[in-house]
Structure formats: C-alpha cells, structure tokens
Amino acid sequence: MANKAIAASAARAAPRPASGVSAFFLKHEWARGYTLLSPTLGVMIIAMCVPVFMLTAHSFWTQNYLTIDKTFTFANYVQFWEKEIYFKLLVKSIKISAIVTFTTVVLAYPMAYFMAFKVKKNKLVWLILITVPFWTSFLLRVFAWKIILGFNGVINSGLISLGLIQEPLEFLLYNPTAVIITLAHAWAAFVILPIYVSLEKIDRSLLEAATDLGDGPVSRFLRVTLPLSMPGVIAACLFVFIPTVGDYVTPKLVGGTEGIMIGNIIQSQFGKANNWPLGSALSIYMVFGITLCVLGFLLVARLITKGGSLKAS
Amino acid sequence: MSIVASKAAKSAAHVHVPSSIMEGRPYGGLFFYAVFYLSFIYIPVLFLPLFSFNDSIYIAFPLKGFTTKWYGEMAASNGLIEALKNSLKVGTAVCIISTIFGVLAAKAMTRYRFPAKGPITGLIMLPFVVPGIILGIALLILTYSMGMELSLFTIAVSHVLLAVPFSMLVLISRMEGFDKNLEEASLDLGEGPWRTFWQVTFPLTLPGIVASLLLCFSVSFDEFILAFFLSGNEATLPIYIWSQLRFPSKLPSVLALGACIFVFSCVLVTFSEWLRRRGVQVKTASSV
Structure with missing residues (x-):
C-alpha cells in the first residue's frame, strides 16, 4: 500500500521535464534561497544602502545657497573641528546615552531576573505586559514626560496642591537630566527582553551544581548567573546606546537649550539651517563616534568576561 | 527587538524549570521590585488618558472634573x-x-x-x-x-x-x-x-x-x-x-x-x- 503510493508519486514526480533553468534551480539549493530572498534584499539595498551611500557622498559636497556644489571637498569635515560646539555636542550626546544605557540596564536586570527565575504562573502575561509598551508610540511616551515635568506639570502642580512646595520647581524640565529620565523610561522596555532571554537560556543544572559545591546565593549569582547573562546585557546596551545618541525628539521636547544633543543640530541642517552637506558630515561623525564607543565597549566587555571566566576556572 | 521577543516566547513555551531552582518565596522583594518597575513603565503614559478627561485647559492638579469635551473637540478637527x-x-x-x-x-x-x-x-x-x-x-x-x-x-x-x-x-x-x-x-x-x-x-x-x-x-x-x-x-x-x-x-x-x-x-x-x-x-x- 505504502509502496504503491510512493511508486505512484515517484511516477508523477519523475517525468517532470528538467529544462535548463529549472534543472539549475533543482540542483542548486543556494539559487532557490537567493531567488526567494532577492525581493527583500533588493528593497533593503535600495531603501537603505543606496541612501546611506548618497549621504556619504553629500558630506563631501558643499551647499551653495539653494543648489549643491558637487566638487569633492573635505570642507564640512574641517568645519566640524573649527567650531568646538559640534564636538562638544557629540561628546555630550554620547555621555547622555551612556548614562541612559547604564541606568536602563541596571534597572531592568532585576526585572528580567524576576521573570526568568521567579515567575512560575502566568509567564505569558508578564511577557506581554513588558512587550506591549515598546510597540507603542515613542512620541507619546516622550510627550507624557513633558506633561509630568513641566513648569505647571503633574509633579509641580501635584506637590503644590499637596502643600509640599509653594513655587513650582524649575529644575525639572529643560535640562539634560530631564532628557536622561525621559529616555530611560522610553527605552526601558527594550532592555528587559534581551536580558530575560539570556537568563532563561541558562542551564539550571549549572546553578544546582554551584549550590551543591557550596556557593551561597550571592556568589552563585556573581560566578554563574551574571557571567552567563552577559551576552544579553551587552545586546541590551547596544540596543539602547546606538539609537539614543542620535535622538532629536526627546531633547527638543524636554531638553531645552541645555539639553540639546547632536541629533538636533543634524536635524536643523536638514531644516531651518538648510545645509545638507554639513548635516551629512555631522551624521557621519556621529556614526563614527558611536562605532568607536561600541568597539571600545565590546573590547572591555570581552576582557572582563575573559577575566571572569579565568577566575572561575 | 522582536528577535528577542520571539525568542522569549519560544523559551517561555519550551523551558521547563526544575522546581528546586525556584528557591525563595514567589512574593519576595523581587516581586515588589517588578511591580514598581511595571508602574514606572506604565504610569507616566497613563497621565495622558487621565488628563484627557479633566475639565480644564491646564494639564495640572488638582483635577477639575470629568468631561469628554476634549474628545469631541478632537473628533471635530x-x-x-x-x-x-x-x-x-x-x-x-x-x-x-x-x-x-x-x-x-x-x-x-x-x-x-x-x-x-x-x-x-x-x-x-x-x-x-x-x-x-x-x-x-x-x-x-x-x-x-x-x-x-x-x-x-x-x-x-x-x-x-x-x-x-x-x-x-x-x-x-x-x-x-x-x-x-x-x-x-x-x-x-x-x-x-x-x-x-x-x-x-x-x-x-x-x-x-x-x-x-x-x-x-x-x-x-x-x-x-x-x-x-x-x-x-x-x-x-x-x-x-x-x-x-x-x-x-x-x-x-x-x-x-x-x-x-x-x-x-x-x-x-x-x-x-x-x-x-x-x-x-x-x-x-x-x-x-
């Protein structure tokens, strides 16, 4: 019976004409894979690689009032070093992002730990609860903080109506701290999942082994759990650090003049200042800055984890 | 991000956690921290709906009274x-x-x-x-x-x-x-x-x-x-x-x-x- 079916299907499948093209596809798995992938890859190349290449090209051109002078020049790159504000803003943006990254990761770790090790029932509910906010509007989350921290905002008016203060606190809004708080909140959901996944993946028998061999909860955490969750922590850091350096929405809404970041300057070059080539060069510097920091961070992370594993062994 | 999200979903469905590792009470300090963390994520955003029903042009405490007129104004725009x-x-x-x-x-x-x-x-x-x-x-x-x-x-x-x-x-x-x-x-x-x-x-x-x-x-x-x-x-x-x-x-x-x-x-x-x-x-x- 089974043999018959196989024979029948073989008979149906076999006489398929193998012309040049289809024979080629039948023979080469990679050809089928690439064909299937080509539309997606094509779109990504046209909508991402080509524009980024043109951005780079623009950074070597100059703005001539309304037209763009396409003679190759390093003028924009030189200009970056002539006014020290650009470099200062880049460093400041990186600092703000680094603080935000550190804060979010430190705050998220216990939460991820709780979900991975302590939640027994309704794990999906917890997962959905922390996943939902990161799909919702970034603009609205930033906007919410403008309302909360504002001069007549939630905190000030709340404290006044409670009789705790007489005058609104002025230091809440329009400074780098407001930017840091807002970003730390807006990106909070992005750091839990990578850390959670890496904690969830840890082989529980390793923890039992550590306990059996006499480690207390604290040293077991430091010697087993923490090092094994480092990939998740590193991924979380990158997820937050890289996009926040270039943020212009948060500084614009809650940062004021003091909280301005490199993203605002770049954005203004494509808006009011209307100097696209300079804006392009600034964004290239920003990407370089981010890349350097990320490489440095990965290097340090690698040294630390290596040192840790040596000590453990 | 949903790399992790989907991985998380998977591991949640597959990983069977031996109960011996689940030491500690389920409602220990970490649970309170988790509740605090979730409030930190959700509460700031909840001020949007809260003040959208407040009968005042100013986004400030104390709340003045319940109204849906802002929704009417919104829909009329x-x-x-x-x-x-x-x-x-x-x-x-x-x-x-x-x-x-x-x-x-x-x-x-x-x-x-x-x-x-x-x-x-x-x-x-x-x-x-x-x-x-x-x-x-x-x-x-x-x-x-x-x-x-x-x-x-x-x-x-x-x-x-x-x-x-x-x-x-x-x-x-x-x-x-x-x-x-x-x-x-x-x-x-x-x-x-x-x-x-x-x-x-x-x-x-x-x-x-x-x-x-x-x-x-x-x-x-x-x-x-x-x-x-x-x-x-x-x-x-x-x-x-x-x-x-x-x-x-x-x-x-x-x-x-x-x-x-x-x-x-x-x-x-x-x-x-x-x-x-x-x-x-x-x-x-x-x-x-």
Whole structure:
C-alpha cells in the first residue's frame, strides 16, 4: 500500500521535464534561497544602502545657497573641528546615552531576573505586559514626560496642591537630566527582553551544581548567573546606546537649550539651517563616534568576561 | 527587538524549570521590585488618558472634573481626520508589503542553505540599530536626488524599511515552529512548490502572518522619527500631534488623541502577541 503510493508519486514526480533553468534551480539549493530572498534584499539595498551611500557622498559636497556644489571637498569635515560646539555636542550626546544605557540596564536586570527565575504562573502575561509598551508610540511616551515635568506639570502642580512646595520647581524640565529620565523610561522596555532571554537560556543544572559545591546565593549569582547573562546585557546596551545618541525628539521636547544633543543640530541642517552637506558630515561623525564607543565597549566587555571566566576556572 | 521577543516566547513555551531552582518565596522583594518597575513603565503614559478627561485647559492638579469635551473637540478637527486617514493608508500599505517581504525572506532563511546567510540576516536587521535620524536624512537625500516629491509614499517606503526586519523575525520563529516534513511530504506527493505553499505552508504560518500584519501596522502607525523627515504636505497622526504641540490651547485634545492612539496600539499589540504565543503553544501541544 505504502509502496504503491510512493511508486505512484515517484511516477508523477519523475517525468517532470528538467529544462535548463529549472534543472539549475533543482540542483542548486543556494539559487532557490537567493531567488526567494532577492525581493527583500533588493528593497533593503535600495531603501537603505543606496541612501546611506548618497549621504556619504553629500558630506563631501558643499551647499551653495539653494543648489549643491558637487566638487569633492573635505570642507564640512574641517568645519566640524573649527567650531568646538559640534564636538562638544557629540561628546555630550554620547555621555547622555551612556548614562541612559547604564541606568536602563541596571534597572531592568532585576526585572528580567524576576521573570526568568521567579515567575512560575502566568509567564505569558508578564511577557506581554513588558512587550506591549515598546510597540507603542515613542512620541507619546516622550510627550507624557513633558506633561509630568513641566513648569505647571503633574509633579509641580501635584506637590503644590499637596502643600509640599509653594513655587513650582524649575529644575525639572529643560535640562539634560530631564532628557536622561525621559529616555530611560522610553527605552526601558527594550532592555528587559534581551536580558530575560539570556537568563532563561541558562542551564539550571549549572546553578544546582554551584549550590551543591557550596556557593551561597550571592556568589552563585556573581560566578554563574551574571557571567552567563552577559551576552544579553551587552545586546541590551547596544540596543539602547546606538539609537539614543542620535535622538532629536526627546531633547527638543524636554531638553531645552541645555539639553540639546547632536541629533538636533543634524536635524536643523536638514531644516531651518538648510545645509545638507554639513548635516551629512555631522551624521557621519556621529556614526563614527558611536562605532568607536561600541568597539571600545565590546573590547572591555570581552576582557572582563575573559577575566571572569579565568577566575572561575 | 522582536528577535528577542520571539525568542522569549519560544523559551517561555519550551523551558521547563526544575522546581528546586525556584528557591525563595514567589512574593519576595523581587516581586515588589517588578511591580514598581511595571508602574514606572506604565504610569507616566497613563497621565495622558487621565488628563484627557479633566475639565480644564491646564494639564495640572488638582483635577477639575470629568468631561469628554476634549474628545469631541478632537473628533471635530479636520486636520486630525485627514491625518488619521493618511496613517491608516500608510499603515495598511506598509503592513501588507512588509509582510510579503517578510514571508519571502523568512521562507528563504528557514528552508534553504546558502552562503553568506549570517551577513545577509545582519543586513536586513540593520534598521533595528541604525539611529532613525540617519535613515531619515539618507532617505530624504535619496528622494530629492531622484527628483521625487515628499509624500505619503516616501513615508511608507521608510516604514517598510523598519517593518521588514520585525516581520521576518516573527515569521522565522513561526516557520521554524512547524514540522518541515509536512512541506516535504506535499512535494513528494507531487504537489508543485506553488500549491505546497498555499496548501501547507500558508495555513500553518497564518497566525504568524496575522501577527506580522498587526505589528507592522503598529510600527508604521506610531512611527515619528522617519516620518518627520519624509512627510510632505500630508501628515500622519504622529506628525499631526507634533504640529499641535506648539499650541497650548490644543493640548487637551492632543491628550485625548494620544490616549486613543495608546489604547488602540495596546489592543493591536496585545492581540498579535497573544496570537503569536498561542500559536507557539498549539505547536508544542501537537508535537508532544
């Protein structure tokens, strides 16, 4: 019976004409894979690689009032070093992002730990609860903080109506701290999942082994759990650090003049200042800055984890 | 991000945690920390709906009384209705197009072996990590260099760029989740690849496809950073909100709008997450 079916299907499948093209596809798995992938890859190349290449090209051109002078020049790159504000803003943006990254990761770790090790029932509910906010509007989350921290905002008016203060606190809004708080909140959901996944993946028998061999909860955490969750922590850091350096929405809404970041300057070059080539060069510097920091961070992370594993062994 | 989300879903469904490791009381200090953390995530956003029902032009305590007039004012605004229509148009186009690209890529990634798979995956995932401002200005430059006008089309292109990686990841985890032998059986029994796709792959992937449609829609619906650079005369909802933030008198109706968008996105995302994770559970049940 089974043999018959196989024979029948073989008979149906076999006489398929193998012309040049289809024979080629039948023979080469990679050809089928690439064909299937080509539309997606094509779109990504046209909508991402080509524009980024043109951005780079623009950074070597100059703005001539309304037209763009396409003679190759390093003028924009030189200009970056002539006014020290650009470099200062880049460093400041990186600092703000680094603080935000550190804060979010430190705050998220216990939460991820709780979900991975302590939640027994309704794990999906917890997962959905922390996943939902990161799909919702970034603009609205930033906007919410403008309302909360504002001069007549939630905190000030709340404290006044409670009789705790007489005058609104002025230091809440329009400074780098407001930017840091807002970003730390807006990106909070992005750091839990990578850390959670890496904690969830840890082989529980390793923890039992550590306990059996006499480690207390604290040293077991430091010697087993923490090092094994480092990939998740590193991924979380990158997820937050890289996009926040270039943020212009948060500084614009809650940062004021003091909280301005490199993203605002770049954005203004494509808006009011209307100097696209300079804006392009600034964004290239920003990407370089981010890349350097990320490489440095990965290097340090690698040294630390290596040192840790040596000590453990 | 949903790499992790989908991985998380999977590990939640598969990993069986030996109870001996679950030391400590379930409602220990960490539980209180978790509640605190969730409040930190949710409470700031909840001020939007709270003050949208407050009968005062000022966003401040004490609350003055309950009103729905800001919702009425919001619904009466022509600009808003236009923006809503635009957002729906862009979102619908983006979710369908991105999901088609996502299905193709996910099928290629899960069913075939070919060289440079890692780097290609990395390339498709790049929009996750590249700062939005870079993608925004790069696409702006491309649009002008091609002599095109900024429009809903340019916004949609940028949103497809953002949504494709999400779609691909959701669908990869779905396609890895069911038995590949079902497809092979269909091919062995003489169905062509096209019919195999529609009769076997598509029905089995359907929960993932619906989840991808909803997630891509909400990515586009809430996206501001790219749309800000790429919008012409026609605004999407986030762009409209941004333009209204300058007017203090419009603030309460913007809050009402924000509250609506927040609730809408939450429903959409919760439904799609539920769908996706439910799919995973069904799969484990059937494979047992």
